[in-house]
Amino acid sequence: xxxxxxxxxxxxxxxxxxxxxxxxxxxxxxxxxxxxxxxxxxxxxxxxxxxxxxxxxxxxxxxxxxxxxxxxxxxxxxxxxxxxxxxxxxxxxxxxxxxxxxxxxxxxxxxxxxxxxxxxxxxxxxxxxxxxxxxxxxxxxxxxxxxxxxxxxxxxxxxxxxxxxxxxxxxxxxxxxxxxxxxxxxxxxxxxxxxxxxxxxxxxxxxxxxxxxxxxxxxxxxxxxxxxxxxxxxxxxxxxxxxxxxxxxxxxxxxxxxxxxxxxxxxxxxxxxxxxxxxxxxxxxxxxxxxxxxxxxxxxxxxxxxxxxxxxxxxxxxxxxxxxxxxxxxxxxxxxxxxxxxxxxxx
Amino acid sequence: xxxxxxxxxxxxxxxxxxxxxxxxxxxxxxxxxxxxxxxxxxxxxxxxxxxxxxxxxxxxxxxxxxxxxxxxxxxxxxxxxxxxxxxxxxxxxxxxxxxxxxxxxxxxxxxxxxxxxxxxxxxxxxxxxxxxxxxxxxxxxxxxxxxxxxxxxxxxxxxxxxxxxxxxxxxxxxxxxxxxxxxxxxxxxxxxxxxxxxxxxxxxxxxxxxxxxxxxxxxxxxxxxxxxxxxxxxxxxxxxxxxxxxxxxxxxxx
Numbered sequence: 001x002x003x004x005x006x007x008x009x010x011x012x013x014x015x016x017x018x019x020x021x022x023x024x025x026x027x028x029x030x031x032x033x034x035x036x037x038x039x040x041x042x043x044x045x046x047x048x049x050x051x052x053x054x055x056x057x058x059x060x061x062x063x064x065x066x067x068x069x070x071x072x073x074x075x076x077x078x079x080x081x082x083x084x085x086x087x088x089x090x091x092x093x094x095x096x097x098x099x100x101x102x103x104x105x106x107x108x109x110x111x112x113x114x115x116x117x118x119x120x121x122x123x124x125x126x127x128x129x130x131x132x133x134x135x136x137x138x139x140x141x142x143x144x145x146x147x148x149x150x151x152x153x154x155x156x157x158x159x160x161x162x163x164x165x166x167x168x169x170x171x172x173x174x175x176x177x178x179x180x181x182x183x184x185x186x187x188x189x190x191x192x193x194x195x196x197x198x199x200x201x202x203x204x205x206x207x208x209x210x211x212x213x214x215x216x217x218x219x220x221x222x223x224x225x226x227x228x229x230x231x232x233x234x235x236x237x238x239x240x241x242x243x244x245x246x247x248x249x250x251x252x253x254x255x256x257x258x259x260x261x262x263x264x265x266x267x268x269x270x271x272x273x274x275x276x277x278x279x280x281x282x283x284x285x286x287x288x289x290x291x292x293x294x295x296x297x298x299x300x301x302x303x304x305x306x307x308x309x310x311x312x313x314x315x316x317x318x319x320x321x322x323x324x325x326x327x328x329x330x331x332x333x334x335x336x337x338x339x340x341x342x343x344x345x346x347x
Numbered sequence: 348x349x350x351x352x353x354x355x356x357x358x359x360x361x362x363x364x365x366x367x368x369x370x371x372x373x374x375x376x377x378x379x380x381x382x383x384x385x386x387x388x389x390x391x392x393x394x395x396x397x398x399x400x401x402x403x404x405x406x407x408x409x410x411x412x413x414x415x416x417x418x419x420x421x422x423x424x425x426x427x428x429x430x431x432x433x434x435x436x437x438x439x440x441x442x443x444x445x446x447x448x449x450x451x452x453x454x455x456x457x458x459x460x461x462x463x464x465x466x467x468x469x470x471x472x473x474x475x476x477x478x479x480x481x482x483x484x485x486x487x488x489x490x491x492x493x494x495x496x497x498x499x500x501x502x503x504x505x506x507x508x509x510x511x512x513x514x515x516x517x518x519x520x521x522x523x524x525x526x527x528x529x530x531x532x533x534x535x536x537x538x539x540x541x542x543x544x545x546x547x548x549x550x551x552x553x554x555x556x557x558x559x560x561x562x563x564x565x566x567x568x569x570x571x572x573x574x575x576x577x578x579x580x581x582x583x584x585x586x587x588x589x590x591x592x593x594x595x596x597x598x599x600x601x
Contacts, residue, residue, distance in 0.1 A: 152408065224445070226441060226443060226445035227445055227447060227448075228406075229403065229406070229439075229441065229445070230441065230445045230446075230447065230507070230510075231447075231457070231461075232403070232406070232434060233401065233403065233434055233438060233439040233441075233511070234434070234435070234438070234457060234458040234461065234462075234510065234511070234514055235431055235432065235434045235435030235458065235461065235462055235514050236431070236457075236458075236461040237431050237461070240461045244457065244461065245447060248448075248449075249448060
């Protein structure tokens with residue numbers, strides 16, 4: 001449409017205050033979440049650093065909290081098997097060494113507290129491995145089905161159905177594992193301890209499946225249709241096409257989804273807290289109870305003495321989890337961006 | 348009018364995408380070892396018809412058909428027809444070159460491998476023969492194991508042709524194989540088509556009228572899902588029997 005002759009085009013910039021404000025608000029909100037992550041990062045690291053640095057501030061906090069603690073009376077404390085406060089404070093004068101952290105035992109609350117992280121780290125890894133071994137094949141096969149074989153109606157029900165699992169409160173999954181799965185598995189496998197790494201891993205796989213499924217399904221669906229057609233036009237069957245063309249092309253994305261699944265498994269707290277039995281033992285058997293890093297923080301942080309060595313060690317566990325999930329996400333991201341994209345763009 | 352020479356015969360072929368009817372009662376006879384070109388404006392159904400011939404349209408949701416297509420006397424829509432072996436006999440080259448993200452060698456070897464050729468010596472022989480047939484061997488023989496995505500557009504398209512030849516089809520469908528290529532690559536593809544019709548029945552969809560005139564023996568003109576006219580290319584371009592055909596060919600619409 002032609003501009004009316006009465007209003008010649010001025011070419012001047014127009015003020016659009018609402019757009020300006022809107023833009024700033026959106027940018028601000030986006031920045032806020034970034035700042036928030038940075039703050040969590042700084043806080044967790046600072047609190048954990050107390051172990052290694054001889055931070056006078058930490059000492060003061062420690063003293064202050066000790067005095068507070070004293071008001072409950074020495075008798076009550078010692079009946080709980082905790083050393084008298086003077087003794088505890090004395091012990092904590094010497095700072096923790098790396099050797100102490102690598103000890104194979106975790107007894108943070110005892111006369112001679114041990115802060116060996118190995119059982120906890122191994123527990124997290126063990127449970128995550130079980131969860132991935134059980135969950136990843138199910139999730140990937142389900143993704144292959146929905147993206148390649150499922151008729152329209154099945155796809156419409158399956159995808160939202162599995163993704164709904166992701167929104168399931170983990171305490172509900174944990175409860176289910178604690179009451180139902182633990183009993184059923186014990187009846188089937190006949191092991192000694194009702195709550196153990198296997199039950200925890202199996203329950204955790206319910207949380208991991210939607211993560212792996214969704215991203216695998218997306219990367220399988222992202223394989224260009226032209227490649228699928230090319231394969232079929234050459235007389236390849238559907239399964240041959242899936243195995244030799246689609247899966248190789250989608251592999252980086254599937255790999256990334258598994259990594260993110262590992263991240264979810266490592267970080268999940270409530271399910272493992274409820275289902276694994278929570279004893280920090282260092283064994284290979286999947287049917288022993290374990291105490292994962294996340295569950296340890298979840299169980300102990302509420303009762304720990306503020307500023308204490310135990311407190312700092314819990315934050316150190318937080319740092320380890322943080323670094324772990326951060327590097328997993330990073331590797332996953334790099335994989336998807338560099339490998340998957342390059343394959344299709346031909347760069 | 349149907350004779351021994353006719354390898355593909357369609358009878359009253361209708362085709363629907365959902366409720367939309369895109370092909371109306373197509374009756375066509377296609378001769379063996381000849382090049383048949385389909386021309387017509389965009390959206391006239393020529394690509395849809397081409398994709399019916401190896402049942403590529405099966406992949407499209409809500410697509411259905413009525414009528415028959417006989418290839419070598421067998422109705423390809425019969426229930427007992429194995430689509431996989433049909434597609435092995437009726438190969439296809441797509442409009443946009445679509446090499447797999449694999450090496451040049453593996454691209455060509457893919458078809459023979461999925462069709463049961465196992466010996467590595469046999470596969471190598473087939474790959475070399477196919478690349479030679481597609482006039483690509485000399486250009487790629489030193490980088491057979493580099494990614495196919497590193498080839499130029501024209502080379503990629505000839506690679507796709509080589510890939511199709513490697514499974515030894517009888518009929519090759521080409522959907523605007525040169526539409527994304529420069530004139531030199533196009534000329535190479537056209538020479539190739541002339542070469543290939545010694546051994547294969549070729550059906551080519553093209554928007555380029557000169558291309559149809561240059562490469563084909565027969566030309567079929569589609570308009571709005573109907574086959575308006577089909578005849579020898581010579582006659583179609585000099586003395587078509589329908590007014591619409593003449594109008595389209597001389598560029599009065601389209």
